[in-house]
Amino acid sequence: MSYLNELFGLSGKVAVITGGGGVLAGAIAEALLRAGANVSLWGRGNESLESAIKKLSTSTGLNKNLHKVIVDTTSEKKVREALSITEKEKKIPDILINGVGGGRGRSSFVDIDLGNFEEVLRLNLIAGLVVPTKIICSRWIEKGIKGSIINIASMGSYVPLSGVWAYDAAKAGVLNLTMACAKEFASFGIRVNAIAPGFFLGKQNRALLIDEKTGDLTERGKNVIEHTPFGRFGDAGELAGAVLYLASKKASGFVTGISIPIDGGFLVDNI
Numbered sequence: 110m111s112y113l114n115e116l117f118g119l120s121g122k123v124a125v126i127t128g129g130g131g132v133l134a135g136a137i138a139e140a141l142l143r144a145g146a147n148v149s150l151w152g153r154g155n156e157s158l159e160s161a162i163k164k165l166s167t168s169t170g171l172n173k174n175l176h177k178v179i180v181d182t183t184s185e186k187k188v189r190e191a192l193s194i195t196e197k198e199k200k201i202p203d204i205l206i207n208g209v210g211g212g213r214g215r216s217s218f219v220d221i222d223l224g225n226f227e228e229v230l231r232l233n234l235i236a237g238l239v240v241p242t243k244i245i246c247s248r249w250i251e252k253g254i255k256g257s258i259i260n261i262a263s264m265g266s267y268v269p270l271s272g273v274w275a276y277d278a279a280k281a282g283v284l285n286l287t288m289a290c291a292k293e294f295a296s297f298g299i300r301v302n303a304i305a306p307g308f309f310l311g312k313q314n315r316a317l318l319i320d321e322k323t324g325d326l327t328e329r330g331k332n333v334i335e336h337t338p339f340g341r342f343g344d345a346g347e348l349a350g351a352v353l354y355l356a357s358k359k360a361s362g363f364v365t366g367i368s369i370p371i372d373g374g375f376l377v378d379n380i
């Protein structure tokens with residue numbers, strides 16, 4: 110086995126990716142598959158999961174290492190059922206990527222719609238972190254599995270992004286819970302880290318960044334590019350290296366509670 114394979118290879122491992130039909134999840138799944146892992150894509154919509162499987166099968170040829178589970182990760186009961194499906198079809202997962210999340214438009218603070226605010230908190234914190242972490246860590250502790258969790262933070266975890274109040278609050282919470290869970294689960298050998306993507310075109314943020322009619326950047330999109338020293342959006346494939354590093358116990362076995370910005374310099378922008 111080559112040195113790189115020993116350090117980053119994931120053969121024999123099973124990874125669950127929630128929000129498995131999403132844009133970033135697809136790139137993360139591809140990285141994990143290519144590193145040798147089996148991947149269980151968990152998502153709410155059959156159509157987006159099917160299309161993710163088709164795409165991944167074409168790009169990697171590794172469809173035998175891939176399967177889908179339809180699940181709404183807001184529900185503890187449904188997540189327990191999803192876990193037993195993954196266990197039956199593959200085995201108990203070793204890696205959990207908490208990929209559910211996203212925003213729901215912008216507003217001024219005084220125009221906050223409380224229903225929408227609560228929905229975004231539920232999406233990013235409850236479905237996007239708390240429920241899958243609770244259920245899978247409980248199983249890991251029961252079975253003595255020293256798993257690895259990777260949460261998805263955001264630039265809003267570190268600095269408030271304008272007009273997306275609930276998203277900022279939720280993603281600051283994701284960073285906080287990443288650190289808190291790292292401490293909580295350390296004695297079981299379970300590691301909890303996060304990646305923090307800058308701006309990538311996903312399903313839910315596309316309309317904020319690109320004008321659907323003209324295909325041009327929106328004012329918000331222009332602003333993002335101006336504040337990204339690399340002068341572009343990220344390509345989802347650029348998340349692969351950080352994910353493999355955090356997923357692999359050989360590569361990052363003494364690393365827990367950190368977050369890695371992958372942001373083209375957004376956080377170090379200045380005047």
Ligand SMILES: NC(=O)c1ccc[n+]([C@@H]2O[C@H](COP(=O)([O-])OP(=O)(O)OC[C@H]3O[C@@H](n4cnc5c(N)ncnc54)[C@H](O)[C@@H]3O)[C@@H](O)[C@H]2O)c1
Nearest residue numbers: 128130131132133153181182210211236308309311312313
């Ligand atoms: N795209 C970006 O620029 C960016 C930047 C920073 C952080 N992020 C974060 O990365 C994660 C993925 O983002 P994306 O852009 O790929 O989003 P996306 O909208 O493309 O994918 C999210 C997926 O989650 C699924 N989903 C939503 N609620 C669910 C639930 N309750 N149960 C199961 N599945 C559910 C959706 O169906 C969708 O397939 C999110 O947490 C997002 O906040 C994205």
